[in-house]
Amino acid sequence: xxRLWLLLAVLILFSLFQVGCTPGxxxxxxxxxxxxxxxxxxxKDKPSSDSSQELSSLKIELDTVRSENADLQEKLGQLQDxxxxxxxxxxxWEGLIPHQGIGEFWIEGEVLAVDEENRIITIEQHxxxxxxxxxxxxxxxxxxxxxxRLVDLSPIKVLDVNNRMGSLKESIQVGDVVGLLYRxxxxxxxxxxxxxxxxxxx
Numbered sequence: 001x002x003r004l005w006l007l008l009a010v011l012i013l014f015s016l017f018q019v020g021c022t023p024g025x026x027x028x029x030x031x032x033x034x035x036x037x038x039x040x041x042x043x044k045d046k047p048s049s050d051s052s053q054e055l056s057s058l059k060i061e062l063d064t065v066r067s068e069n070a071d072l073q074e075k076l077g078q079l080q081d082x083x084x085x086x087x088x089x090x091x092x093w094e095g096l097i098p099h100q101g102i103g104e105f106w107i108e109g110e111v112l113a114v115d116e117e118n119r120i121i122t123i124e125q126h127x128x129x130x131x132x133x134x135x136x137x138x139x140x141x142x143x144x145x146x147x148x149r150l151v152d153l154s155p156i157k158v159l160d161v162n163n164r165m166g167s168l169k170e171s172i173q174v175g176d177v178v179g180l181l182y183r184x185x186x187x188x189x190x191x192x193x194x195x196x197x198x199x200x201x202x
Contacts, residue, residue, distance in 0.1 A: 064101045103184035107134055111176045120144050123178070139182060146171045147193045 109123030119140045125133065148171050150160040164171070171194055172178065181191035 010112045037196065042087065045130075105132060105182060105184070106179055107131065108177065108179045108181055109136075111172055111174050111178055112136075113174065114168055116167065121168065121178075123173060123180075126177075132184070134184065135187050136177055138182065139186075140168060141188055141190045144190045144192060147191070149195045151197055152193050153197055167183060 066201055107123075107125060109125040111121055112124055113122040115121070119142065120137055121140060122137050125136065125158070127133075143165060145163050145165060146168070148162040148164070149158050152157050172192065179193035180189040182189050
């Protein structure tokens with residue numbers, strides 16, 4: 001009988017021991033779950049290495065796009081400048097068409113003197129049945145085109161043409177025969193044509 005009571009006592013103590021340990025294990029598990037949960041939360045707050053690499057790649061791509069955009073803006077500005085220059089040149093070339101209403105016409109003559117400082121050339125005018133006599137001292141506009149032509153007289157043909165602006169003496173010499181687009185109202189020329197005859201080879 002005593003053995004039976006002793007066995008019951010052991011079973012009761014063993015049962016109490018299990019009951020006491022189970023909550024502890026659960027608490028430990030809960031604690032681990034809590035720790036794991038906090039770690040998960042922490043990992044959410046702190047970017048992973050993959051996210052950092054993606055951000056770095058996006059920043060590099062953004063810097064590249066900004067650089068390309070700056071280059072395009074610069075090229076666009078250059079193209080706009082070239083467009084304005086071409087439009088100005090077009091107006092200048094359109095200005096080479098004689099306007100009879102304001103007294104513009106072509107004249108021709110031999111150069112007697114070149115005044116570079118005052119941009120005045122003196123000519124001995126050549127006449128035909130359509131020519132109008134002009135003042136021999138002609139002011140050359142600063143924006144006037146000087147067209148240099150290399151011609152061959154046998155047969156007559158133009159071999160080369162060079163249009164430029166600037167110094168008179170670089171293109172016009174005493175003794176040259178020049179054609180000028182002359183404006184009678186203010187006695188100026190806005191275009192000069194200078195022909196140079198190609199020398200025959202011996």
